[in-house]
Amino acid sequence: MALNWRELLKSSPHELVISGPKHAKQVEDENGLNDIIFRIHSLNFMEVSKTSLNVLPMKIKELENLTALMLYDNKLEHLPKEIGLLKKLKTLDLSNNQITKLPKELSNLTELQSLNLINNKISELPDNLSNWSNLIVIKFSHNKFQQFPRGLCSPTFKQHLTEIHATDNEICDLPIDICHLSALRHLDLVNNKIQHVPGELADCTKIKTLALQGNPIKDVRLHKLAEKNPTKQIMQYIAKSCKRGGVIDEGRIIPSAKARKKNLSSSSDKSAKSAEDVQNDGDNGNNIETTTVVDINKQQPVEARKPEALHPTHSNKRNGTIKVGEIEIMAVQPDNWFIIEAESSVLNERNSCLYSEEFRIHG
Template identity: 45%
Template structure:
């Protein structure tokens, strides 16, 4: 601070004219501060209620700032200030404090003792926390944008009944507290460009919230992510109210958090919002069978061996090199997991366009009579010869690798060993296209060029198990992005896909319907990111 008795001309003019405002800005003021510090005569201006020092090299705010007890507005933006003095608590009439665009990395606790404070702006500093604002009950606006906050600032108190605006854009905040619901006057909340992954349902309890910005966060709920990017605040809050988790019960918000309140919220959601939410999901679109859809006929020989089969057709697939590899890995994952290493069930996929038109037959044939061209092999085998070939390969591989167990397809051979008949699926020309639980035919091999797929799941104990595994496979298929991309008006890559699933009927030897998949009892999916649409 300048200890000289020389008074700056700007300060002298305010003193002589008994003005209430002083503005010090620009290169000339910066030069004076650099030469001899801030003029201490400023702090003798008892009538001053507006002080603005901006765009200077000021680094330190003197303790004497506390002498300006009539200040109502203190603007110190665009300087080089690194700390504020504790004496700021003496400014009991202060309403507006703007210290944006400085180098502040902390704030004095005394900042919480300004009873008339309505507006604080500490945007574009280096702050990581804000002193508790519980006692600053007249607070209306808080701007802490572009700082280093990792947690939400300490402003969530019911006592802050006037707080209308919070700007936290460009921080590192990871979590939005459920206690935000107590800010009943909140109208504007900017949380863009942070690190938030989950939005609490309590946010919807802020009934006056008109502008909400959550863009630039890594939200795990992809429908919410899309809504935030494309829709208005009301639609986002409708979704938050309906679908985001809550951790508290807010009894002061007209029944919200109670069963009655939830019914009221649901009934009040607009049709337009529902439509938007529905659009921002993956779709499992169930299509009825057509004249060209294959029908599976079950013959008696298979009933005592592996009697259960469900199947469907998946239309309009869009494979590329990457997602086709994902598709193959998915089948392996399901066989090892939900199919219990094929002991429980086996899932097989075929390129439908490589299956001759007509109906299919599910039966069982003695292994010496059953002939097929196995997947990945270029000649025809009997099932008996194939079994022996695979067993020899497995033994050789085990010795070569010095292992005690089989790997790959070889580890499933025991499932059919010694059986008098092997289950199989025949096409309309009686070619074997599937030998569960071991292999498919190379004739119907899936590829990156496949557009339409025939899927079958077989099992020896329960049709319901087959249905459950098929449900799981198709749901995971669409969430992995292997369906038809949904239309997207923006230039961004779509996040949602449409899987078109055509029903397949299974009939007995006389042509009587046994079952159809998918039926209305299938796809009871709790995952809200997937919507089932029935034709």
């Protein structure tokens, strides 16, 4: 049965539901929502679902008493900025539409508790989410997110945000700021592109459900746990084994300047020789130890290469200098390594002094 808009206006209802094939035809015949709807200021709950609605009129701002707006299963492609004027809105369901971008004014919904964006074409949330301090549940599964929304990881959400549903996106990583979500109980990240899980996730101690299946996690043990989905064991493993502070250089943690200095000093102490010893070694054709490969986890040399020295009488005499040694990489171990390299030492013929370039580190 078609809705009689004037009768509705007279009755001043608190709820209005427009859903299903019959109402869908009425919406199509009237080319959208009838203007009379926006004069029913008594409405607290309005549902327009399973219709051909493709435009939400700017007059939506007139329904200032709305606390719930259900617009799922339509053909909406965008929202008017006036939706941000619904100051009492607590529940907004936009699932199963064709929305590509959310208006920045959406962040003005200070009373919002539940937001459903499932199955759209959205790639990001509005920039400023500080007003969503009452948000409890957010669902943005089956969209185009390539990054986890960092705006959701601020202390603003530490008290109330308990559920995040983000399956079937293209999310590549999790921000370390996720540690602020101390009230989080459910985190669903199934079928994304996450390779590394930050140790900071372990600070979300109230998590009861953590779903990571279908992600190319590089940590083999964590990947196996994720596929089996035992949340308690996953959280324990993250707390014990996952690195904090983010991922650097595709999983290899670059040593601090202090650690590099220590390695250089250690290598220099073991291989240092006097100028006279180096010259004699060069004259006698002895090998000179010049390069060390260091395991960055154990901070210990794992292999030293001893390239064959060049004799001073060879054709390496240039600009008054004699080349007495050179670097040659013989072998390296994969993944966790970097090279401490010294430039070739040279002997100045005129002053008989030995010069050596500074060490450099390659990783």
